[in-house]
Amino acid sequence: MEIRLFHPYINERAIENSVQVLRSRWIGQGPMSTAFEKKAGEILHCNNPVLVSSGTVALHLALILAGVGPGDEVITTAMTCTATNHPILQCGAKPVFADIQYETGNIDPHDIYHRITSKTKAIMCVHWAGYPCDMSELVQVAEIAGIPIIQDGAHAQGATYKGQPIAAWSEYFMTSFQAIKTITSVEGGLLNCPNEDKAERAQRLRWFAIDRENRTPAPDGYYDHRDIDETGYKYQPNDVFSAIGLGNIQDFHRLLNDRRLMASYYHSELADVSGVTLFDKQLDRASGHWLFTIHVERRDDFIAAMASRGVEAGVIHRRNDIYGAFGGRRDDLPNLDEFEKTYVSIPIGNHLKIYEVEYVIDAIEKGW
Structure with missing residues (x-):
């Protein structure tokens, strides 16, 4: 007998959906992406979900929306995939590592406050193995410091804390649909934002900062000349991985x-x-x-x-x-x-x- 740690879960609906998309006109970001974004938001209790190409880029967008920039600091955990902390470096900021709890692998709220400085702009927490951090204590520390919490929930699909979905416990929540996650779309991630304005900005940032939702066709065959007023990224989803995710998430x-x-x-x-x-x-x-x-x-x-x-x-x-x-x-x-x-x-x-x-x-x- 050979028992492996991981094996991707792909159901028949995911296969059928992906074949349908591959035979259609829309393989980039289109109707299947919209449907998966909505369904994932519903199932994971995210009120303002934004679907992106990976969990890592979702964290990057969260940091940007939280105002993290060059010279800032983010208190985080070292016990995680490097994908958690690379986005901090991308922002030009410094990861400040707090200790963890031996019995959970999660960040220790009691080791955070003394690490906060005038440069601290956010707390990043990871729910090791899917087990929720001590969110009440983290929220208390964050409120005293006046900074947001960004949850890396890549492990924590379906987790709850004190009777509430884990996404409800902070301004920003991310999960990953990478190949071996519980819900997989091969690649992909979801960012939950604190309000509609932040979600709309994230939607623009994920596609070169272009207002894809409100632009209108121009007579020359392109689109109206709406301004692009900040740096955007190629972080958008596509209908191929969304088709897979939409099939798998039903289970x-x-x-x-x-x-x-x-x-x-x-x-x-x-x-x-x-x-x-x-x-x-x-x-x-x-x-x-x-x-x-x-x-x-x-x-x-x-x-x-x-x-x-x-x-x-x-x-x-x-x-x-x-x-x-x-x-x-x-x-x-x-x-x-x-x-x-x-x-x-x-x-x-x-x-x-x-x-x-x-x-x-x-x-x-x-x-x-």
């Missing part, structure tokens, strides 16, 4: 429920396994369960033992401060220092059957 609630059942099974069966420490699980929040991460003793031995039994396990993402682009390794992140020694992810996802989850549990219980 979202089932996909999320399946992941929750698998995670619950892992929690109950691995709780007393020697050498395993489960991550925190509070009753006031529900994870999106994109990953299932645990702490283990002798991690390299664990990964090798799992591989010998046909189970893929491994480290997902490395702390960003080890990379020169982010200024090099910090010496003031003690929880992250401990976290990086022991964290590992085991298979969870819609490619798995329950007997395969049982097999993973049995493989772990055999020891390493």
